[in-house]
Amino acid sequence: MLSRTANNLYWMARYVERAENTARILDVAHRMSLVPKESRLADQEWFAPLNITGALYPFSGSYREVNAAGVLRYMVLDPDNPSSIYSCARAARENARAERGRITSEMWEVINGTWLEVQGMREDRIASDRVGEFFEWVKERSHLFRGVTVGTMLRDEAYYFNRLGTFLERADNTARMLDVKYHVLLSSAQEVGGAVDYYQWAAVLRSVSAFESYRKVYRDVITPLRVAELLVLREDMPRSLHACMNEAYEILQRMSGGEINEAVRRAGEMHASLHFGRMDIIFASGLHEYLTDFLHRADLLGREVNRTFFSSGSQRAAA
């Protein structure tokens, strides 16, 4: 298939997934901010979404204070922030529009409908008493898009590049989400093991819809090591790094027709380290360091996918 088409479908899916995950990240911060605490620490949680998405610096360019209203405004509605939910919805729709003949009409209607609603959204949708409901809506639209994709799309290259975008974006976001806890700890310097600590780990689990799964798998109290194990190493946990890399590795092998190119090799390497990893060993050298390294590798893999599949052609033509 055309590189341009594959590229558009891949990014369409990535933007949908990114909008969902931005909603999830903000949701954790929102939940954490509701835990009672000293007033001088009141807005500390809101540094986390900016830190983990690398948005603190650009945010500070246009907003003075880090607080709930500012961060929500910037990460939900700001058209100048390229990873705001608004911008993601727009970018997903632009990519979909360019490939209308390639996607099913149901997919188009979901993406177009989401954009039309986000475009017409007003400030009061992100007021603190309503914003939780809005996050639910974003997640539902993303669920709907995936459901419609899986339920209606022919299993050809177009389908697989679309799915590849979903899983690479999701792996990136789960890693960042798990790191929220690290950033919150850093900024609030709270004691480990207290009630607040417990509540925050629970919030992380809820943010990736894993709270019930945790109970089912461990039937025990929430400990950091198990939370990390669930979200990193458990392949039966659909948003875990392992599950995402299972899918991404398989798709890349399929799209390369048996050839081991650099994209396949990198994905295989990441997959193997998750497949054979042990959480106590990861913890010994630091979870934050592990996640930072994973994000770096995910970024390199993304570049390799781009080079291998989306920019084919002669040197001269590509220059």
Add this chain to the structure above:
Amino acid sequence: MSHDNFFDEMFFPDGSVRPHYAAVEQWIADTPPERIRRMRDAANMLFHRVGITFAVYGEEAGGERLIPFDMLPHVIPGDEWRSLELGLRQRVQALNAFLHDIYHGQEIIRAGRIPAERVLGNKLFRQEMVGLNVPNGVYAHIAGIDLVRAGAGEHYVLEDNLRTPSGVSYMLENRKMMMRLMPELFARQSVAPVEHYPDLLLDTLRSVAPPQVENPVVVLLTPGQFNSAYFEHAFLAQQMGIELVEGPDLFVEDDTVYMRTTRGPKRVDVVYRRIDDDFIDPLAFRSDSVLGVPGLVSAYRKGRVTLANAVGTGIADDKSIYPFVPEMIRFYLGEEPLLNNVPTYQLSRQEDLDYTLAHLAELVVKEVHGSGGYGMLIGPASTERERDDYRRRVLDNPASFIAQPTLALSTCPVFVDQGIAPRHIDLRPFVLSGKEVVMCPGGLTRVALKEGSLVVNSSQGGGTKDTWILEGE
């Protein structure tokens, strides 16, 4: 229901129904008006949802409109179609022979049948094509010939469209819609199918691939999603199962054309291009074009890729050449033309210019290089002021205009809020030329929806109808 001065496709002048419309009339009589209204609404909604829209130039940027669709079919008896088809094939064959000739020996000019400066001095004559051999000697692979019926019922060719004729997607979508809305009518009589058009087109395109190519790869080259006919480009590519590419998706290396795919560069043998000559290759034509593919024309000239339609076909559908088409048929085929030309005044001639300026209010005046209904004057519908403005434009450069008598185009009924009413129509059948010449029975019927209007162009407020060729009559 009859209309005094015009030939009506459905009714005899005395108001009785022509036999080939009997089933349609019966259906109208049997169907409650309320149901017809609901069907019209449903049709509009469906067309909107599928996104069959077109962009209109000269309006607000990004303006998308639905081409209005009328449910009453344009019905043509089988025997009448067969004689039209013969005339169309003859005409397109002569036009292709003409294109081959003027880019080679120029016999027709040497025989004095067409003035040399009319061809060689025309900006649509492409020097790049001189001496170039194209597969099967075919230049206009896809031709859309606009037919009208006038006066007592004789057909005329209004114009030949040999560059990038569009509209065939409406022919296909309209038929799909009609079969959905009134299946009982299709059961009652035998309407020739058109659904195989994409297959015919793909066969035609594959048949003109460069020689020695085993399994030719065909792509459709579009200017992109902001082009007025983008919907049709995407639709046809999808129906044929070929890639819809934009300029940047293709590149040329060692005079071979490749598309960039997820499996690396893939060779392309035939480009069904829906981009004008001027924009197709910035190295050969307009250097500011970002739509084209650098090096494409060079690869083409080396015979490494086929362009459909060929570069330089515009010279044959230019309105200053149009008056000579009957002469081409006699010259190349040794036959008498089966289809009439509309009498045409060539304003490069003094006596034609004088006559035209004296009769502006009765004539239709068109720009020689124009198309799509832009920039024409319809005398009988014009105001004094419009005629004065137009007169000035003509006098500026008379050779770039022609004039024709205002034809009494035939009418066909359309559904209006109060039953049915006659509106003027024309018909664009499509002629495909590859190894052989093939046609789909039917075409695009365009209808001027404004009462009394003679302009059927979609860009000027026209609509469309399904066209039925009845089989076995």
